Amino acid sequence: MSLDAWLSLTVVLAAFPLMAFSRLGPDIILLGAVIVLLTLGVIEPSQALGGFSSTGLFTVAFMYVLVASIRETGGIDLIIRYVLGRPRGESGALARLLLPVAALSGFLNNTPIVATYIPAVLSWSRRLRLPAQRLLMPLSFASILGGTITLFGTSTNLVVHGLLLERYPDLAMGLFDIAWVGVPVAVVGLLYLMLVGPRLLPARRDVGTAFDNPREYTIEMEVDPAGPLVNRTVEEAGLRHLRELFLVEIERDGNVVSVVGPGERLKGGDRLVFAGTSDGAVELQQIRGLVPSRHGESSLEKDFKERRLVEAVVSDQCQFVGQRIRDGHFRTLYGAAVLAVCRGGERVAGNLGQVRLQPADVLLLEARPPFIERHRQSRDFLLISQLNGQARPVHEKAPLAWSILLGVVALASFGVMSMMNAAMLGAALALITGCCSVGAAKRGLDTQVLLTIAASFGLGAALEASGAAAALSDLALGFAGGDPWLLLIGTYLLVALLTELVTNNAAAVITFPVVMASAESLGVSPMPFVVAVMFAASASFLTPIGYQTNLMVHGPGGYRFSDFLRVGGWLNVLTAAVALPLIPLIWPF
Known part of the structure; x- marks a missing residue:
């Protein structure tokens, strides 16, 4: 690897223990890492600031405005009253929360789902006298698991499918083809979150309660x-x-x-x-x-x-x-x-x-x-x-606010316009119709999440531009030799690791051509490897920066970096143990 690649890896790897053990927020640490790489000349200013012009960043920002309109019109109370209800215990609360979220995430973009649920869960947890930390991380993980059920459950699935069609036009997949693996993975993952998760989740006293x-x-x-x-x-x-x-x-x-x-x-x-x-x-x-x-x-x-x-x-x-x-x-x-x-x-x-x-x-x-x-x-x-x-x-405008949010999701889901354009249109309508004031929209923006997302893109750009990501791909896949099973396992582990370092879409795009070339050289079907890339890229459970919904719950939940490692680590192992044996059964080598 080049010197720039080694520098990129060193800075990125140093950021993880800092986030785990430092009192500084992830936004400050990641922005500092980007500044170091920019100062060392590893990335250009355009690459360092590229995250601030990212469509993903603005999509999340506009979704915060839409969520603010739901909150300002009392729509959050409708979720608490008619969906979440009043369960008797923590297990019932997790079931009422996770099952609908996972089901919705299979058909709707999980970013607006999580963004809408966060304020509802915060208020609901206070009513139930349960720490919010016990509910918010499972909320994010359930949305990720639900997104693996259908082809448009996550943007990553669509990106990988698009790459597949460009390379093999005759291997198009149906909307529910991946459900053969996605449903078992989601079921096992949800059972883990409801049965084992509560034993691993933190139960810290909220900082604010000390000053109640x-x-x-x-x-x-x-x-x-x-x-x-x-x-x-x-x-x-x-x-x-x-x-x-x-x-x-x-x-x-x-x-x-x-x-x-x-x-x-x-x-x-x-x-x-x-x-x-x-x-x-x-x-x-x-x-x-x-x-x-x-x-x-x-x-x-x-x-x-x-x-x-x-x-x-x-x-x-x-x-x-x-x-x-x-x-x-x-x-x-x-x-x-x-x-x-x-x-x-x-x-x-x-x-x-x-x-x-x-x-x-x-x-x-x-x-x-x-x-x-x-x-x-x-x-x-x-x-x-x-x-x-x-x-x-x-309250009178609550139906209008919900209609705007559902319209945004429908426009994006059916491909009428991009998620960012739909969210931008929805945010504008929320302001014009009076569902949300300008002041409330400003207060609704979580700047820590937005800065963390922007900085993550800068680190991802450093790994890609320096060649560090490609070198890691070649190294890991070289260990597979001529065994398709080892290649499948190596592909899954590599993509699952990269998705924690860069965005899930970037991890899939970086590894896809290398994996396809390896499959072709072995003379085996590319389909099991395509599906493995989809599921591994969505297995973003280890870090708060692995996926944007993790970032969204990180601040409100008061989580530490180690909390994601403890809960998400076992979930990563469990989903891999379910997905890897099933994939070759549905799509043989």
Whole structure:
């Protein structure tokens, strides 16, 4: 190998232990590796920056905007309520999550599927009181396994099939031909994730929980008379098993239902009094059919998509001290609605509107962003801080947001336009139709994932341009000699290794001509080797940079590099043990 090839291999291999044991993020480490290779002259500036113009990078970015539109319209709650539900334990939760994801990934691009599920799983895990780390990595792996069921389950399958048709036009494959191997691989892989995976997955405490707000609020919401919760029972409305929330009482037409049973039917205009934390208040905002109680006149118009949840501590100089919230016209003066009150770290008994404010009371407010700047220095409040998340989704546009996402997937799946063009069109429609604001779109972009993807392309370019990837291919395939079985195993192992270092498409494209030439020299059918390349390129379980869905769950799940090695390593071995014996049975040498 040339000096550039050795330098490329050294830098790439050095990046892996750094990501495994360093506190630096993968984006910083990979960007540093690209800078080193650029400084050493191994790659040109155009190659180092090539990832920033990659269609894959922009596809993921536009998909984040589409997911933000689903979140802003409350569509995430639909997944939790009707697909994920409320399983009894972790095994049931994994089954409810992994089986639909794997099935969908066989027919739809797995990037939008994982992107849509991530925020839903994060919220769902909080409700179930399960660490998100126990669910997000299996989510990514299930989407990868499902993509091996059909020919268009992953872009890699389509790329390899296109290369096959260019070389052997008469060896075209059917849409479900690879299902003979893909289905057993997916079934065995899913069983591993559900039965063995939980023993290997991390169960670390979320970093954010160390700073959780322990205050308990009195939170009051009202049943929208035109909403879907009217005439539903408390159980049917999903208000029975809310995380960190307890339905204390219902005020209806001046009467109070103090002992609320699961069969109590809700009526339009009912005021529901909850005891719970600020996180619980955020969860209530996501439920379609609940609105903040109307105390006094309101200066807030219905367009609430830019509202935020804000905590404010009442000062002793506040003019509302000693007054009831209902009589004080709080909304009119401040342009903010009081959702909850906390006093001395505990909830205040009784109806929210009857609470008389006292100094040091903590108010949970629904307000527009200007409220914070306007009143941060106000003498009425001692402290103002914004909570994470939007106040209330625009539920009315949830069907439109879902329609846009499904339209994007359909356009890409049927070849009407590329995935990037479809995602770009969908993101533009989400912004134009108001399903997602520009601010929400910016907040929805995960810059760490995007930078990691871009840097990965730079490293891949270094391995290809320097000849390191080709040298590895020739070396590994040389060990096969004249045995087609050894060639098949060598092909699978080589591609599975390269797919962890470069993109799965690049790994397949680099090895395809070498593998085909080796098969021809042995005088055997190329088909088992073609299928082996497909499955090995999709076996991206060892590292977070092996596949873009792994990158997408890496940050939200708080995973370490070693977590992927521990869980994905055994999954790699298992899928290889299933695929390698089956491939020659379906496509003989």
